[in-house]
Every structure is written in C-alpha cells, then in structure tokens.
Amino acid sequence: MKKVLIALCIFVLVLAAAILVIPSFIDWSGHRAEIAKKIKEATGRELIIGGDIAFTVIPSPVLKIGDIHLANAANASSTDMIAVEQLDVRVSLLPLLAGNIHVQSIRLIRPVIQLEVLENGKGNWLFATDNTASDDIETTKQSNDPAFIENDTSKTSSLPIQIDNLIIEQGQLVYLDKANDIREDVRDINSRFAIAGLNGPFEAGGTMLVRGIPLGIEGSIGQIIHGRTASFATQVRFAHGNTSTRITGTLVNLAEGPKISAKLDLKGDSLAGFISAFQKTDEMAGGLDRSFSARGEMTYGPNGLSLGKDGLALMVGEDRGTLHVEYEKKETKQLNVKANFSKIDGDAWLNASPYQVIEPTPLAPVITLSTKQSQQGSRISAAIGSVQTPAQKSSVKAPAAPNIPTDLNATLAINIDALLFKEQAIRQAQANISLTQGEIALERLSAILPGAGELTVLGVAGERAGKLGFDGTLDLNVAHLRGALDWLQIDTSHVPLERLQQVTLKSDISLTGEELHLLNMETKLDGSTLNGGLTIALQSRPSFGASFHLDQLNLDAYLPAQGATHTHTKNQDNAEQTGSAKEPPVQSPAAPVLQSLRLLNTFDANLELSAAQVVYRKQTIEDIQINATVFDGKLDIQDAHIKQLAGVRLAAKGGIAPSEDGYHANNLFLSLDASGFTNAATLIGLQDALDWSKVGTGNASITLNGPVLSPDMDINVTALGTTLFAAAKADLLPLPKAEASINLAISDFAKLTQGLGVSYRPRGPLTKLDISADLNADLTQTNLKNIVAQIGKEQVSGHILFKQQDRPHLDVNLQTDHLNVTPFLPNDPQTTSKTPTSNTSQPSSQTAPPSNRWSKDMIDFGFMQNMDADLQLNAKRLLYKKVVLDNLVLTGQLKDAELNISDASANLFGGQAKIVSKIVAGETNDVQATVDASGLKLKSLLSQTGSTTLADGTLALKTTLVTQGKSENDFVSNLNGNGALNLNQVSVSGKNSGGSLFDILNLLATLSGKDPAKGLADIAIQSDITRGVAKLSQASLTSPIAGGSAQGQLDLPKWYMDVSGTLNIKQNALIGLLAQKAKMKQDYPFALKGPLDAPNVKLDTGSLSSGGGLIIPLPDKLEKKGYGNLIRGLIGASGGQTQSEETTTPTTLPAPQSDSETLAPPPPPSAANDNTLPLSPEQQLLQGIGDLLRKK
Template sequence: MRKFTISIFIILLLVIGGVLFGPGFIDWNKYKGDITEQVYAQTGRALDIEGDLHLRILPVPSFSAANVRFANDPKSSEKTMISLDELGVKVAVFPLLSGRLRVDEVVLRKPIIRVEKFADGSGNWNFSPVENAQKGTSNSTVAKEDTGLQGGGQDTTENDFLADIVLDHFRIIDGTIHYSDAKTDLDEMFEGINVEIAAKSLVGPFSLGGDLLLRGQRTEIELDIGQFADDGATAINAGVRLPDSEAKLRFNGLVSRHVNSTSYRGKFEGDGSDLGSLISELFDVDVATSADSDFELSAELEGNLNKLSVNDIVVRVGAQKVSGAVDVGLKGGVDISMDLSSPRVNLDDILTVENSVQRKLSPKTKNTSNEGDPVTGNSKAGSDQEQTQLSASSWPVFSPEVSLKAQIRIDDIIYNQRIVRGFALQSRLENGLFEIQNLSAQLPSGSQIALAANYQNQTVNGQLNARTEDLRGLLTWLDVAVPEVPNDRFRRLDSKVRFSLKPEQVVLNPVSVTLDVTHLDGAATIALRDRLGVGARVVIDRVDLDAYLIEKDKGQPVEVNDNAGVSNGSAPIDEMKAQDQKTPVGNNETQSILGKLDANLDITLGEVVYQGVPLRGVKLDATLQQGNLQIRNASLDNIEGSSFALSGAIKGIEAEAPDFDTTIIAKVVDLPKLLQLAKQDQINGLPDLGSIEVSGNVKGTKDNLAVDLLGAALGGSYQAKGAIQPGTNSLYQGLIVIDHPDAAKLVKRINPEASINPRWGRVSAKSMVTASPEVIELYELDGTIANTAIQGSVVANLADAKPKVTANLMTGTLDLSSLLPKSAAGGASGGASGGGSSVSAGLNRRWSQENLDLSALSSLNAEISLISDAVRSDALTIENVQAKATLQDAMLTLSQFSGTAYGGGVTATGNVDGRDQLIVDMDISAQNIDSGSLLRDMADFKRVSGPVSVQGKVKTAGRSEADLVQQLNGNGQISGVLTAKVKTKEVVGGALLGVLGSKLKGIQGVGDATTTLLQSFAGHPAQMKGTYTIHNGVLVTNDLRVDGNRTSVFTAATVDLPAWLIESQSDLFREGEDPTKPYLTVHLKGDLDKPNPRVKGQFLQSNKSNTINQLLGGELPSDETPETQTGATGAETTGESGKQTSEPVVDDKKAKKKKAKELLKGLFKELGG
C-alpha cells in the first residue's frame, strides 16, 4: 500500500511537473502561423509577430510577444495600424483554482496606434473577415438556435463571467495615438502616453491615471467610473490638469439606467490662473494674458436620451462674467436654444494679443524633419489649389434635422481702452438655412456696424452696413496704421455692401461707399480659383488728391541727400537696397498682382484734382486674361484742356518685354504745364508749341516698337511711320512727313528771334529717316519750300564733338529772294567823294553794320553737293547749277560752282573762313553773257546786246555787311561784243537835228554828234575790252574801250560801293580826227543807281556852239579858260577875279532860250541820251 501510494504520488508529481514546467520547453514560435491565420480570418488583415512568443506557468503564469505589427486598411498611406515593442500578460495562479480569472498585469510597451477617418467617412477600425458567407450564415443560425434555447440566461451568465475577471494593472508605457480625419483635414498627435488602468471587474469599477503630451504640452488625466448597473446609477468623475497653465477641468456626475430610460446629470467645473496660456496650449496661438486673467467656469448638466439642458452657465475671467443657458432637444433631430448675456466684458483685462498670426502648423508639417520617428516622419503636401481656393467640401452642410436659436447680448465690451456698446447677435438655423438675423454694435469714434446674412447650400448672402464720423480714430483704436494725410481727412465713412459668397466666387453688388466727400458706387465679382478672376464696375464722382497731401509734400519732388542716404519721405536707401537684394527675381511673392489674376474692369472717375489741376473724365475699360491686357478704352477727357485716349492689346504684361498693339489719340494744349505736372524738367529752348494732336498705332515691344502716328502742331501736320528701337543703335527707322502752310510762321513759332522770309510759303517734305545716337540719315528726301522742289539725302554724324552733315541735293529753281531770310537794312550814311579816288567817300546806309552771325559755320562740319535747275537772285538767274562745298572747322571751301546765265557759263571757286571773322577769297568767271538780257534785267536798259565775258578775283574780310563791302579787294578783266539798238524814230530824230542844224547854226553840232553815234554803234557790233581793280570797296577801271564803226570810246570810272557812288568819263574819238581831242565826252556822277550825266566835246566847239552847251545845261569845253566864258548871247564875261559881268539879258531873249533848251532835251531824250 505504501508503495502504491508513493507510486501514485510520484505519478501526480510528474503530471503536475509536466503541466507546470512542460510549456517552458515548448517552442511556441511554431504556432505563429496558426495565430496570424486566425487573426487574418477574423479581421482580413495581416498580423506580423517578428519577435519570440513565450508562455510560462511558473513561477507566475505569463505570456509575452515582441515586435508585433498589425496591418492597416489598404486605403491608408501607412502600412501599419498598430505596432508595439512588447506585449506582456501575467495571471494570478490561486484565483484560477477557485474559478476566477485575475490578471495581475498587462503591459503594452511603446504601442503606436493610428486611427484614421477617410474622405468617404469610413475608418481604419472597420474590419472585413475573410470567412465565406455560407459559414457566416451557419454560424448565425447556430447562434440563433443557441439564443433560443438559452434565452435570457446567457446575458446573466456572460455578465457573471465578466464580473469574475479582475484586472489589477493595465499599463501603457510611452504610447502614441495618431488621429487623422481626411474630410476635415484634422490631424492630432497624442504622444508620451503613460497610463495605468485598474478594474475590479470588467463591468467596473474602473480607475485610470496617467499623463500624455497634447500638442507638446504635458497633460495629466484622471478617470473614475463606478460599477455598471443594469438598473441604477453609475458615478463618473473625470479630471484634466495642465501644469504649465495651472488649469484644471473637472466633471462630477452620474448616469442612471432604468428599464425604459437613461438619464444623466452632473456639474462641469474649471479654473486656472492664466487663460491666455491655456488658449495658447490648446489652440496653438501666441497669446499673453494680463495679470488679472485667472478664470473659472461652471455649468449644471442634466438630460436624458431626448434632451440636454446646460443651466447656470457661468464663465468668469478676472472680473468679467458671462452667464446663460443652453437647451438641446434630441428627439426627432437636434434642436438647440442658446441665450447668453453679459453686462460688461473687458478684453483688456483678459487678453493682450501680442501676435495675431495663427501658427496653424499640423503635426505632420512640424515633424517632417524627424526622420527617426516611424510615426511622425510622415508628411502630406497640400496642393496650391487647396491653399488659394476655398474647398467646397470644407463648407458646412447643415442637416434639416438640426435647428438652432441663439441670442448673445453684451452691454459693454472694453477693448484697447475703448468701449463697444450694445453688442447683439441673433441667429437661427432651421431646415438647413442658417441666418444671422442681426449682428450689430456701436463702435468707438461714433461708429456703427450692422450685419445681416444667411447661409444655405454653400452660399452666403447678406448685407453689411458700416458708418463712422471718425475713421482715423477707429483705425487708431484697431491699431491699424493711418495714412499720412491732413487731419481733416479720413474722417467720415458711410458704406453699404450687399454680398454673396460661394466656394467658387464672391459677389459684391451693389457697393456704395462715401469717404469724406468722395462717393463710390459699383459692383464686383471675384472668382475663387487657382488664378483669381475679378470683374468690377466702379464709378467715383470726385477725388481731391490735394486734400490728402500734407502741406510740406505738395509740389515737392523727391530729393536724395547723398550724405544722409535718405530720400524725402522714403526709407533709407541702404535698407531699400538690402530689401532688393533679399527679393529674388521671379519670386511668386514679388510678382505683380497683374500676373496672378484675370480681371474685367470698368472704372470711371468723374474728376480727380491734383496740384490744383482737375483731371476730368478718367476712364478705364479693360480685360486682363492670362497675363494679356485688352484695353477697350483708357482715356482722360480733360486735363488743362488736353485729352488722352488709349485702346488696344498688351500681351504678356508681366513679361520683361510686353507686346503692344495699341491705338492712341492725344491732344495737348499746354505741353510745358503738363511737364510741370509730371514733375519733369523743363526742356531748355522748348518753343511754344501750342496745341498738339497725335493719333495712330503703336505696336511691338519696348525694345522694338512699330509706330504709325499722325500729328498736328504749330499749324501743320506730321506723320511718323517706322520702328523705334531704344535698346539698339537704331532709335528710329522709317518715314517722316511734314506739311505746313506757312514755313515762316513755323520758324517764328519755333524761334521768335530767327530771321525769316515771308515768301517761303508752304513747306512739305517726306523722307525715310534712320536715327541712332550717333547718326541721323535722311534718304529718299522729297520736299517743297517756296515752290521749290528738293530731293536727295542728308546724313548728320553726331558721334564727334562737332556734328558733320553730308548732303546730296537736287532742287528745282532756287529763288534766293524767296529762300534767304530777310535781314533788316542798316548802316551809316556818308558823303560822296570825287571820282578817280580809290578811297571810299563814306558808307551808305544800305550796308548793315550789325555783326554777322557766324555760329552756323562753326557749329558743324559739312560736305554738300548740289544740283539745281536754277539759282535766282532778284533779276539774276543761273541755270543748271552744280556746286560742291566742304565746311570744316568754320572753313567753307567751294570746290565747284558752275551754271549758265544769260546764255553763258558762270563758274566760281574759293574759300570762306568764318573762324574769327568772315574772310572771303573767290575766283569768279562769266563767259559769253548776253549783255542785252543782263542789262535789261539788272538796269532796265534795253539798248545794248551781245556777248560779254568777265573774269575776276575778289577778297574781303569783316564781321558785318559794311565791313565786307569796305574790305572788298580784287581785280579782273572784261571783254565782249556790243551792239546798240536804234529805233526808227531815233533815226528820224537824228535827221531832224541835221536839218535843224543847217537852218539853225546854234544846234548844228548836236546834229553832227547824234549822227556820229547812230552811224558808229546803231546796228553795228562793237568790240569791248578792259580791266578793273577793286581796293577797299572801290572799283576802278582806266582802260575800258569800245571800238565801233570808225569810232572808239575810252572809259575811266570809279565805283565807290561802300558809298554807293559812281564817277566816270567816256570819250568818243572819230577815226581821222585829233586823237587828243574827243569828239564827245560824257560824265556820270552821283548815286550808283541814279547818276547825273553831263556831255561835252568837239561837237560843241563849232560856231557859237557854246550856246547849245548852255541850253543842254552842260559846261564850257575843257580847253577854254574858266575865267572867261561866253554867254548865251555871245557877250564876254569875266570870272570873279576880273570883277566884270555881262550886260543884263532882256526878258524876251530869256524866254526864247528856255524854249530852245526844252526842245533839245526832248530830242536827246528820244535818242536815249
């Protein structure tokens, strides 16, 4: 027996030992596959146990697993839903012997749990078992059968089982819970979770305590829940403490369960020493509180499944308190009624806002750089569209089953040391329509604001009214910078705006705003998309900009102080440069607003006053789309009588070189005044242009513009059609056309001091022009001035210090009397000296003593080639002119001048030096000139014809016209063949004198002289030759000879050009007579253009011929003694020295002598004498 007993005991020990120690010798890792398969079958997701599995019975039953991973929903971007480093479970042994399960400890080490809600509303906690539907149906049937058999006893048995399970310690060490909601873009991270949970049974009571990191702040939590009762009350006590803000939140209450109802009640309480710190921690904003900002809050909660009442709501911050009640009906929907009020809220005592910029950074963004954290290393980038456009899905949609009535009243709100009175908010939500029936308040500075709006189906409609009598004070109260304007501006504001807001657009219509005395009416539509779209119509009646300028700034141009480095009214220059260096080129933040939106604008300003000048009728009607600006009308109707209008297209307005295609129309009445208004420097020498009109097309880019412009100014019209290239050497290339009805008036308008010629008449010219900074070229020039056609080309080289002009011109007839400017006559008068002297007798007043303007010769260099049909000066015309001249450093060299005049050739070469004074050195030649035409045109003398040739050299110097005449020197020779023309009546007159001479001995000599002249030169060619010299303006010839038919005429003459006098003697000798005694002598003396003639000679030495001389008014023959003269009666007379006089002549003889004198003068006049 003893042996049997021992044997049984040994067997029991072995069995017990096997049970207790056997599991320790089993490799449980072989069963990982079975476990993961069962999990996958129940959840549809994979379970991965990377570490070892352990199961022990002694000394304490325990189970552990390491590195466990549970897969996430396939819709998630994260592969793992739950991961933990270690799972450990310990169970007490002895309670098992009595049929109870007591878990001593459950440990989750570093668990990471991701809870995600997807955009479709589903969550990653929804599992999809892989068991087939049939198996699922069978299990359901069996379950129903079991339920029917066991009845209500099953619940009782299950509850009894849960009640027998004790959980002493459930610990979470360094856990993390990551919650995200893709629909609301909510992302929260709870980190550093260290929690210990204890439960006497799985049906309560429970206790929880621990802490965690909430938005970076350490948060302590406590939770006590009583035992769940099927019929009775369960107590709930919860608390949260935030040590950093010294804030505590508590809830004490209970939940009662009865057969047909569930109710709850409790009290919520909270307090803290710093509300600002609490808000900063919970809502992630920078807020600092004042000293008196401790807070308390409390409310009584009571309700059931159909109703919730929050009564005795009290919120106190410092000395401020808000009270009220909220009722929520839960039957058949949600019906909320809210009524809150406060006599005074002093925000200055509650919060001091240091930085109102909310740092709305999600944990994803904040932890992007933490690559070592398997949870926080994830980031989700938002699109630009989500940042710039209101998402339609983010707009709330109110269920028709939710209704709300809210009323909030605050008598006084103190903010920024000012009082806001009568704040009231009344709102309602019903059938999905949310209404703000009234939101109003009386703001400081006599300001009022009122808002009424409604929201439904993602659309907000409403109206905002705002009014103030002191806008400056209101802005100052709100800490908004007030523009630097005079103190009486930015005062009165009255505005009314109706608006409509949708996810895709904002509509403001109508808009009515009055600021001070300026009124604005309009409407606007803003499309909220990736590229903003704006449509606006604005009408402004009048804006007085001068009234908004501080007195010191009116009319003050911005000046730069080189020493201080600061410009008037601007930031320091170094700071501006630094800012420019910080701003990268092409940065989206610095791009023009024009490149970020599309717009359709219609803006009208009735009047704008600037610097006392009204700008009336300002208009802009344009469309901006994809960076292209289409201008239908941009105009200014009146600015000091001027007007401007622009239309067309500008492509790539944000590009470095936009493309223009515009039409401009401008009328400028007073250009200097406009330049002054634009603060542009006055252009020195700018003439009074009067009214200027410009119209045409401008096309291209700023570096290459094609222009086709028509203009009118100074009484003329102009055209420019070509290309402007400011960035290259070709500033302009194209056509220039000028047409003016009166060139003289045009020049006078441009330069009132300029000399003109009234006979210029109409000037018209067109030319192709190429202009660069260094060269201006006119080619294909075709113009007319003074009825003279001008063609050719002109090149002006501006590269050197002195411009050089090269001209090749072809002209019609150049009438110098019509082309050359008229100069005022002037000079000095002087007496005339006797003939024969080479010294001038004085200066005639016809010669001007005003200094000649030689600046034109020194202002430029030139090479000129001229081909002209003719050059005319008064009666002198030179045809087929060809000339070449060079002007270099004020030295004009005439290398060629040739032409034809009066049937002969004319040439001239020489130099004109204008460096100090005008110095002329010319060689002149005229060959075979028709003397008849020359004398007819120059002196209206028609009695001589035949070819004449003249050669000579002239030099002169001086600073005035008078100097040039007085310093004229030279020499030359003259030759030719002359033929005198005689009329029939002159032949008859000569015969008559011969007849009279045979009857009247007193006039016999006259008849002989007349006959001699007619026979010698009338109709007979006469050879002429001679030389001349010019000295100091006095021309002298002593050898001028004309050989006629058996006669010769020798002439000696002195022509005093400065004094405009002539004195000459011409002696006629007949062949075969005494060569020392001229048959006829003619003296000319007096003004060059009207000399006095005197006649004498042998023809008067016949019998008593002195009577004829006296009748003609002549003098005694030169061979007679001046002391003794023969009177008309033949009586002897003596001079003054002889003291003798002739006897008196009787009256009848005087009368006869007078009649004879008149008769003879008449005869000689008919003979051309």
C-alpha cells in the same frame, strides 16, 4: 507517512517544474490556425499571424507574437484594419498565482490602426460574429454605464488588474470618411499608459504628429472615489511657439453625467510661432511674435459651459483683455461670448519686423524606442503603405452648404476702448453679433475715428442660395477730414483750408463666401458726389468690378495758391539730401512699360468709370469715360474717351494681351482731335512753347499691333496745312530702335512756319510739298534714306545720316535736276536807305553817312562746335530769284568746329564761278574765302540781278577775302583781302535810268557816231580791302571814245562809295567841231559818290576857255532824258536850264544822209521868223543832235 509526504512534495515540485518549464518547449506557432479560428468566432474577421509565437513562464510569463494582421470590414479601403509588427506582453508570475493580474509591460511596435466610415454609414470597428449580424450590434453607451461605474464594496468587485507600462512605439492611427471627404492621419505615436486598477489612478503620456504638427500629451486621473469623483490633470504641449496648455480640476457625478470644474492655463513664448503650426507660410506679421497667455476657471457639465464670473484673463504682449463665455443647454441652446479690451496697440502689431517661420525644436520622447527594425518583405510594410492609398484616391468635393444651427441662440460682443493706430486712438470700437433661428445679425459694428469720424455697419447673415451670405449697410461720416488725413500721415498742407472738410460714404453691403458687393454707393466730398458700386471677388488673385460716376470736381480748388510753398517733413528733407548725393540709376526705356504690363497679371477687373465735368487749371474737361476689362493678364478697352479737354477730344480703344513672347497690342488705337490747342497747351503748362492761336485745328492718331515692346505703328498727324503719315516698326529691347516709311505733305508752307512760331516767311507762292523717306533710328544714329521731296514739278532726292557719338556727325547728300529756291526766300523786306536820284545834289563832305544795312545780331555758330558734318549738294539747275545756276556743286566738311567748303562751283551768267572757303567757329569766328569767276556775261548779270542798266560785255573776278566776327556787321567791318575785276567789250543799249558810268559811255558813243550796242570799252579795277574798305589801287577805262582812270574807295560797312577820275575824250569830226566852236575841253574830271547800289554820277564841266557861257537851248525831251547837262558839260556851256518851247521855237535840222555824216544846209527862213535872229552853227548843230536823240 513521512515518505509519503516527501514523495508528495517531490511530485508537487516536479509537477510545478513541469508546468513552468514545459511551455517553453511547446511550438506555439503551430497553433496559429486555432488562435485565428477563435478570433474569427469572436469578431467575424480573419486573423493572420505572419510571424512566430513564443511563450515562456520562467522567470515570468512572456508572450511574443510577430506580424499580426486583423482583416478589415467588407468594402473598406484597405485590407487590414489592424496591423502590428510585434506584440510583446510580460506578466508578473507571483501575483498571477494569487489570482491578480499584474502586467509588467505591453509593447506594440509599429501598430497601424485604420478606422473608416463605410459607404453604409457604419464604422469598420463594429464586429460581427457567426451568430449575430453586425447590423444588430448595439454600441451606444449610456451615461450610467462607464467602464468604472462605481467602487462599492457591497457589490461584486471588478477583476483586479494592474498594467505598469502599455507602450505604443511608432504607431499610426488613420480615420477616413469618404462621404464627407475627411481624412485624419496621426503618425509617429510614441506613448506610454499606466493603470493601477480599473478604478485608477491612470497615467498617460506621449508624442505624435497630428496633421504634421508635433504634439505632446501628458495626463493623469486620480482614483475614482465611490464611482463618482476623480481629480485630473492634463497638459498639451506644442513645439511651435513653445506653447503649453495645462488643465487641472475635478470630475464629479460620473454616473449621472460628468461635470468638470477646472483651471485653465494657456501660455506660449510666440503667438506667431504657435499660429505657424496651422498656417503654412515662410513669413508672418511681426506683431504676432509676442508672448501670450489665457488664464481662468471653467466649468463644464450636462447643462453647459462657463468660464467663470471673471472669465479668462487674456494677454498678448502688453495688451490685456478678458473673455467671458456662457453656454446653456436648454431646449434651445444659448451661447453668450463677450470680449473686452482696454487697449490694443495696433502700431506695435503693424510696425514690428516680419517674423521668419523656422522649424521648432522637436519634443522630447516619453519612451525609449526599441532597436528592433521591421523585417524586409514583412507584411507590416505593405499594411503601412496601404494607409496612403485611400487619401491618394479620395476626391475633393465642393464645400457643403453652410450649416447654421437653428437650435442655438448666440450673442458675441467685442468692445475695445482704445485701438492705437498711427499714434492715435480709434475709440469705442464695438461689435455686437447675434444668432437667432439660423440668422446671424450684425447688430452693430462701430467705431469713433480720428478726425471726428463715425463708422457704422449693420446687417444680417444667413443662407443665400446654399451659401452663407451677409446683407447690410455701411455708413461713414468724417466731419474733420483734414484731421483724419493727418492721422493717416497724408500731407494736406498744400490744399486750401476751405477744402477737405467733410466726407460721407453710404453703401449697401452684400457679402458671400465668394464676393463682396458695395452697392448703391454714394460718396460726397466738398460738393462733389460719386455714385456707383464695387464688387470684389474673395480669392487669392485680386479681382474686382467697379462702376462709378462723378458728377463734377473742381481740381483747381485743391491746388496750392500761386507762391505757396509746400511744407516738407523731416524724413522728406533727409531723403532729398541723401538722394542728391547719388546719381539715379540708368533705366532701360522698356522698364516702365514692362512694370506697367506686369500689373495686368496681378489682378482682374471690369471697369466702367465716368465723370461729367472736371475743372483743372481753369479748363473744363467734360464727359470722361472708361469702359475696360482686365482678365487673365489681358486688357480690353471697349471705349475710353475725353469728349472735351480744353478744346481737344481724346479717345482710345483696342487691347493688350499676353503671349508666349510677351505682351501684344491688338488694334490699340489712340486718337486726338482738336478744334484748337491754346487751352490744352495751357492745361499742361506748354502755353509758352508756341503761339497756339496760330496753330488752328489738328488731329492725330496712332494704331499699334504686335508685341508691345516692338509694335507695328501706323501714325497720322494733320495740322498747320501739313499731313504726316508713318508706317513704323519700333523695338525697345535691348535698346530702342525704329524703322519707318514716312510721308510729309505740306499744302501750306507759310501756315506751317507761322504756326511753329518761326519768323521766316517764304516769299512764295509755294506749290504743294510732298516729302517721303525711309527712317532708321536707334540710340546711336538716325538715318533718312531714299529721300524724295516733290516740290511742284521739281524733285530733290538724297539721304541724311545723323550719328550720335562723342561728337555728333551729320552727313547730308542731296541731288536735284531743277530747283527754284526763290519761293523759299524770306518774305520780310530788307531795310535800305532811300538814295537820291543821280541829279540830286549830295554834300561834298568825304565822310560817308552811317549805314543800317548790316545786322548786329549775334550769329550762333555753336552748332559747329558741337558736331561734325559732311555736306554734298548737286543741282543741274538752281534758280535764285532771276539768277540761274547750272551744274551747281557744293562740297563741304565740318570737323572740330572748322567748316571747309572745298568746292562751291556753278555755271552762271554765261560763265563759270568757283568759291573755296573756310569758317572756324570759336571766340572770333574766322572766315576765309577765294572767289574765281570768268566769262560772266554782263548783260545776264545785270538782268538777273534786277538792274535796270542796259549794258553788255564780259566780266572776270578774282578775290581773296578774310574776316572774323560774330555778326554781319562784324564780318563786313573786319573784311580784309584783295580783288581784281575786269570788264571787257562793254556795250550799252539805250538810255539807262539813274546815274551810272554807262550813261556817259552811251552819250559819248552817240556824239562820236559809234553804235552803243557794240563793244565800247574795257574796264580794269584792282583793289585792296582793309577793314571793309576797298581802296582802288588800279582803275582804268579804255575805249575808242574815251580813256580814263579813277581812284577812290568803296566803304562796305557804310555802303558808300567815293570814286573820282578823269575822262579823256578822243577826237572825231563832231567832237572836233564842238571843241572848236564851243571851246570844249578833252579832259573832264568825274566823280561817283553815294550808296554803292545807286551812286550819283557827276562830270566836272568847269568853264569855257573864253571865260564866257554858251546857252544851248535843247528840246524838252532831251532835257527829260538827262543829256542836257552832260552835253553842256562836254562843250563847256553854262548849266542853266534850256529855254522853253513857248519862247523859242527850235529849228529842226534835216536828218543826216544815209551814206554821210555831213548835215544838209538849213532851209531858208520863213516869214514867221523874219524878226528872229539866225541860229549860230553851234546852235543848229546841237539842235540837230537833239532831234537825233528825240528819234531814239
């Protein structure tokens, strides 16, 4: 028996050993087909095991299967529903022998599970067997069918099972619903689960990426007591903001309907960091970078949800509040939410520095990752890759219509006692919202604002044409507007106190998910009313439409009174002091244009703006209209005008659009039309620039095409009898420059100068002036080329070049064939002293009277110190008054404040003249000049200069002059130099008006029997000039009639001459007879005194050698011609008046014979003269001379 027992034991041991050892030698991989068949019978899906299958029993049962793929449902997006790279299961052996299942570990490496809602609306997780169609599978669970329904010992006990570690390593879970465009992808799942039994307790923990957000979960459920009650604790951790949420509580009534009673504790270090997990941005408002928390109790069950009597205690930084939520499940659900805040510090939220979003610290893993890597070419890689495919191919559908529940009534009440903003409180901010039968009503949104302001918004929201919309009203009333503006830190100290008192705003509101409409807006401020509407598109690119009309606005009422000072804030003063120490940066002229144009790319707009009347600076601006659109960077001005702006109409139309090379103007037309400029000039502060009343009417326009920074421009300006047209091309980059063809037509030159406030008035009359030129200009130079100035039938051409450099340089080169400058001479008459006639007596004093001929006004030579110039003028003929200059050449150079006229020459008065001069501008303004003239015809000189003296001959002049000063008076008074004047073959034609030496020559020629029209005399004068006074160093007269010399001076500053001399009368028959009978002298002193242009001529007659006087009666006509005194002076007669014809009847002598100068004897006396004494021979001679002169 003993042997039998031993043998039995040995057999049992061998059998046990065989059972434990033999499985290790079985090739389980060869049974893949049988396993796949059983799985397909159970699920209806193909199972593919691509790796090896290994099973061992000692030391404990271990099952390893590699590369597992469970096929997906038909018509699914991916091939596999489940793919696992490796499955490892380890079970304890001894509990298994006792009938208990104790799993030491289950490890799933890189599992990929794809859950998908198919086109038929069913999930791919619903399996079908061979005997039952998938459509017949019932998967709905009842509340009384939990996996752990109860723990009643009177009933059948559940299978004892324990799992120490269920590990998922680098797993992925995908949920896809194409019909609703939903895709959820949870990646990097590393988790651990533990189950003590089917009735608990349970533990779980893990980390994962949900929508890219790192998330950590830890939780536990205690043992289920009587199948009804269990305690639980769970914590959800976010890496962003170091945020965690912990919920602890109790689950009750698991069979009838679970009910949760728990405590909630949510906290985080940074609300900004937490929000950054859901809002992808690089920067957030700094006020959110504060700690936050929410703590309280909550209950949830089949009948609803409640946050407890006290609600949740909310905290963000220093702000505190409470949140109450009550949700009841009835036939119609009821949700009530109420939030109360005693204070919210808005300044702390708005003034904090921006929060810079950073990547959070990764969450610590809860498992230890295996070192096993996926095999190259394994089908698991393909399975993971296939997960991406559905998302890439899925199409984005338009948002579904709003689904506002109709079986839910809800209320939301928000109350903020004080909202601090800009250091003042917005009080009693309230919002009451209700939901009833699918309609959301904004019952009240109100607040009391600083400045006694009240804001109220009411309205209703609901479905509008398949979209959620809101319709309501807005009412704003600010009774103390100045207080509100002060609160907003808008300085109103410069606005009169009676203004900015109250403003009201009323508007209808229409809001959809796409647009905000403010309709029927009416705003009233200080008697002005603004009506209209505003539409704002709710999109990333600002887009709006505005239509407003202003009835009237008096801007003058808001301007500070004269003499009022503006109060600066401390910050402004500091800014001004700081800014005064720095030079403003140099900015390209194109920069403001570019900045303005870039704004067009930032928004879209449709504008219709108008104003009936605006008063500014006591000027009325009427009918302001702007109709324009801005879209996709393009500005289109349909109509923009100001009908009346202080007598001026302004208008604009056209467009600006972006292109590849920048912005382009498209027929951008700007115009100005003025009935007068006086009021407009006052409006813009230019009232003192001109006498605008003399400008009259005018208009201007400009049309721009092409690139805005280099446009083509057509410019038209008409004013003051002048029209300017320019076809120009401007270019602002890299530096401003322009090219233009300009034409200036002046029809009224006098009106132009008068309107520009120039005292110069042309003598005129001027024919139309037409000036054309080609202009090239940039920051360095301005070049006027191809100048053609048409002045009537005359033409001037040339070029003018101005260079902007360290010393600006002007180059002028003009040519003309014929030019009459007389009409351009000033028309203002020069003041001259009235001079007496030649026979008016003058005082004998040698002191000259003062002269006002020379102006003492300062002459500005500053331009010579500020620039250099080259001057060239050529004229074939130039007419100055009656003076004709032929072949005029003027060449000069201005350099370093020194003007050198190297050549100023011309043919004039039948001769030639040349001037060389130099002017040095400075403290004294030095002038040097040399004049050389020869061959000048005296007759031409006298006639062209307007003299009534009839004389002829030739004239030569040489002089060298120097002077200095700052006015005409200075230059004349400081004149020094010398000169020589020679008159040759001087002849006289007839009697000249006024007194002059030529009258003496004419008389002497008559007395001597010479022809006055033939050369009579040569005159030579030399003088030295000192301080404006020319002293005659030599003055001589040589002629067949007389000879003589003179001395004296010409005082130019006083415009006075004092010259005296002696004439020596040469003998002939007549003179000899006169000298014998009248005892006439041969040497006679003479004097010329008085103004230089009209001196008094006097011959010193003295007395006859006999000491008596000879009364010579002369004919009245001879006396009127002025020869009476001269003749008497020559023959020594007294200066008494001749006897009248009434008392003395002159006897006419017979005319001289043609071939002889001998007079015929007198006729016999008539009977009527019997009592008359016979005339003496002298009397008869002189009477004959009178008759001779009377015939002339």
